[in-house]
Each structure stands twice: as structure tokens, then as C-alpha cells.
Amino acid sequence: MTITRRTLLVAGVTCMAAGASPAQPVPGLSDILFDPMLPVLGNPDGDVTVAEFFDYACPTCKALHPHLKRAVAEDGGIRLIMKDWPINGGEVLYPARMVLAANAIGVYAQAHDAVMALKGRLTLRRIDDAMRDAGVDVGAVRDALDVHLPAIDALLERNHAQARALSLVGTPGFIVGSTLYRRPVAPDELRNLVAAIRRG
Numbered sequence: 001m002t003i004t005r006r007t008l009l010v011a012g013v014t015c016m017a018a019g020a021s022p023a024q025p026v027p028g029l030s031d032i033l034f035d036p037m038l039p040v041l042g043n044p045d046g047d048v049t050v051a052e053f054f055d056y057a058c059p060t061c062k063a064l065h066p067h068l069k070r071a072v073a074e075d076g077g078i079r080l081i082m083k084d085w086p087i088n089g090g091e092v093l094y095p096a097r098m099v100l101a102a103n104a105i106g107v108y109a110q111a112h113d114a115v116m117a118l119k120g121r122l123t124l125r126r127i128d129d130a131m132r133d134a135g136v137d138v139g140a141v142r143d144a145l146d147v148h149l150p151a152i153d154a155l156l157e158r159n160h161a162q163a164r165a166l167s168l169v170g171t172p173g174f175i176v177g178s179t180l181y182r183r184p185v186a187p188d189e190l191r192n193l194v195a196a197i198r199r200g
Helices: 005-017 029-033 059-075 090-104 108-116 124-133 138-165 187-199
Strands: 040-042 048-054 078-084 173-176 179-181
Touching: 029 048, 029 138, 029 173, 040 059, 040 108, 048 059, 048 187, 059 078, 059 108, 059 187, 078 090, 078 138, 090 108, 090 124, 090 138, 108 124, 124 138, 173 187
Parallel strands: 048 078
Antiparallel strands: 040 078, 048 173, 173 179
């Protein structure tokens, strides 16, 4: 499904008809893909942008992550942005906030990979230990969280509102270029989609 302003407006009208008022105006594609607070993996100046709506407790997100990361690294021209959407209960809010705080001090990739690799319940201690094992200074991340918490929570709220506007029902969800996939996108499919975008 190609995302257009009309698509997003229709989604917003549908939400209102169902009795749910959007928390903010319906976003445009550039608002979704180029929010300056968003963490970027891959090539920040890449010619194709891929966005993933994900959750740290989502088993499919975790299974896809290393393969997605490899595909992005091999391509070299993909701008991969991570749309943190913590929908799996209270246990995912802490890692979402901590890893976004890690982005503020330049260690997002290490913190993100460490938490994505965790299996089982996401306790505060396991998250902190995983980040430490990956070489992340957890004390510095907590200090950054103290400073940036309002901005981080505002980003999480924007991601949530955008996911609702796109009628996502769960994670993962992807945007490749300007096309929405309300489902997982396998690495081989991603390569083909990116190649098609480049061919025009």
C-alpha cells in the first residue's frame, strides 16, 4: 500500500468515526520518516529509507533484526530508521526509553542490539546488564534519560499516533520508500523492494 496524504487522512477519519480522536494532526510521510529524534541505522544519507515499527518484546522483530541489519549493511545505501512502538505492556517502556537515551549519547546501535538479543522477560536488571556487556555506560545513559525524558516520551507518543494513523495492528510494520507493509518484510524481499525503488 503506497502511503499518500489522502491515505493518512482517510485513516484519521476512520479513527474519529470509531470514537478515537487522534492525539495530534494526521502526519505526512516526511513527519513519519524524517523526525529529527528518530534513531538511524545504516546510511544516514541513504537513497532509500526503510522504517520499522517495532517493540522490544516482539519475537518476530527480534528474529528479523540480525538478518535485517545484515541486509542493510550489505546494501550500504539504505537509511534504516527505528520506530519504537512499545505496545507489549509496561516491561517494554523501560528498554524503549533507555535505548532512545543511548541514542542521545551516540551508542544507539550497541544498546539496541543488546536489548534485541535478550530472550525471555525484559527485567530492568537484564536490560542494564545486556547494555553493559555491549560496552554501553549505563550510568551515562541514565543521565541522558534524565535530561531527555520529555523529548523521548514525546517521540514515543508520535510513533504511537502514526502507527494508529497507518492502521497498524501490531509489530513489526514496515515502510519501504513510500509503501506500507503491515507485516514482516523478510531480508530477501527487502532487497528486491529496494532494487525496484532504485529502478524507478
